[in-house]
Amino acid sequence: MGIKVKRVILRHLQMELKSPFTTSFGSFQKKEFILVEAMDEDGLSGWGESVAFPSPWYNEETVKTNWHMIEDFLLPLLFQAPIAHPEELRQRFSVIRKNQMAKAAIEGAIWDLFAKRQQLPLHKALGGNKNRIEVGVSIGIQKSIDDLLRIIERYVQEGYRRIKIKIKPGWDVEVVREVRRRFPDVPLMVDANSAYSLEDIDRLKALDEFQLMMIEQPLAPDDIVDHATLQAQLNTPICLDESIHSAEDARKAIQLGSCRIINIKIGRVGGLAEAKRIHDICKENDIPVWCGGMLEAGVGRAHNIAITTLDNFTLPGDTAASSHYWTKDIIVPEVTVHHGTITVPEKPGIGYDVDRQQVDIYTSYAKMYHA
Ligand SMILES: O=C(O)CCC(=O)c1ccccc1C(=O)O
Ligand SMILES: [Mg+2]
Structure with missing residues (x-):
């Protein structure tokens, strides 16, 4: 008795961020994204969230390319035949090259539906084995070092398990030095979002003196070769984010020595199926992983929590509390951090109820598709 998806609703949502989030590649004031609702013949709904942003700054996908890929290619494949297990979708969608975020949005909704039909929480359906997960917080580039120190102070007091700060050329060594002076023992890491090249190797080596947990994605978003060269010359572990698009990428990066840690973003x-494979390959090779974030609303956040229960997610992820981002999230209860x-x-599925009233408030347009 496979899952027969009868209808899918795509909704385009816009949510104001409490404060702007700035990275080396650009600044976010608000979040614009696609929410996926997939309904089966019994009227159960599964939820997924696309993490593509409106502009192709982080990767090449956008909200509009995701809508196009989902509407014109992925939904016809989804409606083609019943689904015995969500892991089948990886194969079914493989005729479509790339477009990982579009695929993940649909696959996530089907995992939720699958888990609900089995009366299982999603983390159990995935094979996870934790009832609590540890989380850190990712802090954007600020106007001044003083502002940054004040913000870090607040999150350290709130108990976040590690602090990640965004860096770029000109906002790096001096900033980290001040943060370390003020917080000598806080678990600290930096994320460059590909703002450097091998020519900056001296600057990157200068970060070695600050006992950082890792440097995330210093070099180009598609590179694993230069990262291997860099890792050989750094004491600080490199963590890859943008460069890892699949389990195959992870295997090659590990073989080359391009990183010692991987950030998994579903x-x-x-x-989720590919995320699990990356988790497994990393585990076999003693590479710890953690769950990255894409400023998700509640549905994406719930998926992140579920995958983080797998046992090789040993480092705190970027899944901060709903209230860190939003005045009001789209799930009940919201995600809280203690x-x-x-x-x-x-609870079965993603474990939170979607607040349909709140979803309606944030929805700018929607479209329904029938099998
Ligand atoms: O709080 C979060 O969701 C993580 C924020 C974050 O670091 C990030 C946000 C947007 C795009 C890329 C990244 C990243 O991890 O590189
Ligand atoms: Mg990153």
């Missing part, structure tokens, strides 16, 4: 790698941990919900 959207970036094409879904002493730097999130209690994993035990």
Whole structure:
């Protein structure tokens, strides 16, 4: 008795961020994204969230390319035949090259539906084994070092398990030095979002003196070769984010020595099944992983919590509390963080109820598709 998806609703949502989030590649004031609702013949709904942004700054996908890929290619494949297990979608969607975030949005909704039909929380359906997860917080580039120090102070007091700060040329060594002076023991890491090249090797080596947990994605978003050269000359572990799009990428990066840690984002790698494969390959090779963030609303956040229960997610991820981003999230209850941990919900599926009223408030347009 496979899952027969009868209808899918795509909604385009816009949510104001509480404060702008600035990276080396650009600044976000608001979040614009696609919410996927997939309904089966019994009227159950599964939810997925595309993490593509409106502009192709982080990767090449956008909200509009995702809508196009989903509407014109992925939904016809989804409606083609019943689904015995969500892991089948990886194969079914493989005729479509790339477009991982579009695929993951659909696959995520089907995982939720699958878990609900089995009366299982999503984390159990994925094979996870934790009832709490540890989380950190990612802090954007600020106007001044003083502003940054004040913000870090607040999150350290709130109990977040590690602090990640965004860096770029001109906002790096001096900033990290001040942060370390003020917080000598806080678990600290930096994320460059590909703002450097091998020509900057001296600047990157200068970060070695600050006992950083890792440097995330210093070099180009598609590179694993230069990262291997860099890792050989750095003591600080490199963590890859943008460069890893699949389990195959992870295998090659590990073989080359391009990183010692991998950030797994469900959207970036094409879904939960691929995320699990990356987790497994990393585990076999003693490479710890953690769950990255894409400023997700509640549905994406819930998926991140579920995948983080797999046992090789040993480092705190970027899944901060709903209230860190939003005045009001789209799930009930919202995601809350206590002493730097999130209690994993035990209700079937993603474990949170989608607040349809709130979804309507944020929806600018929607379209329904029938099998
Ligand atoms: O709080 C979060 O969701 C993580 C924020 C973050 O670091 C990020 C946000 C947008 C795009 C890329 C990244 C990243 O991890 O590189
Ligand atoms: Mg990153």
